[in-house]
Each structure stands twice: as structure tokens, then as C-alpha cells.
Amino acid sequence: MGTLLVGLRRFLAxxxxxxxxxxxxxxxxxxxxxPASHEIAAITARFRRATTTLVEIVPSLVRPYPLWPLQRLIFLSAEHPSPEYARGHLNRLAMGILDLLELMGDDAV
Known part of the structure; x- marks a missing residue:
């Protein structure tokens, strides 16, 4: 059963x-x-979808529980800045995702 659970977690990742x-x-x-200004909204939407999945699977793949990186990513994903701040927000969102991927190690590849 443990092997099946590990396989399922890797599949979700x-x-x-x-x-x-x-x-x-x-x-x-x-x-x-x-990215150009017109691409920022599409990339942000894809990052938000990835965030939803990462928040669900990372706690079962990373020990100890990565409370701060997960909270940071959730808060960033929930923000909807005005267009003049969209590029900076996108950079912070990307860094938040990258932080979690680094914590996941081989499971993120």
C-alpha cells in the first residue's frame, strides 16, 4: 500500500x-x-492552477511540513495586483513556486 501511495503522489506531482x-x-x-505584457495574465493563471495542485501534494512529499513556503505561495496566488504591479507579482509568484519545487527535490523533476 505504501508503494502505491508513493506512486500516486509522484503521479500527482x-x-x-x-x-x-x-x-x-x-x-x-x-x-x-x-514575458510581454499580454502574456503576463496567461502565465499568472497557469501559475495559480499549478499552485492549487502543489498545495495539495507538497505536504505529503516534503518533511518537515513546509508551512512558510506554502503560506507564502497561497497568499501570492490570491493577490490580484493592478496592471502596473503585475510583472513584479508574477516574479514573486514564480519564486514561490520555485521554492516549493526545490523543497520537493527529485519529486519535482
Missing amino acids: NEAIDDELWDDLDAVLGEFTP
């Missing part, structure tokens, strides 16, 4: 952490041109 999420993180945090 893979559902949330797909190539599109990595591409979005690279677009926001990478060294190349940041």
Missing part, C-alpha cells in the same frame, strides 16, 4: 509540474527577455 510550468518559470525568471 508530475501532473502539476509539466514542461509548460518549467517553460513559464524560465520565461519569468530566466536570463532572456521577460
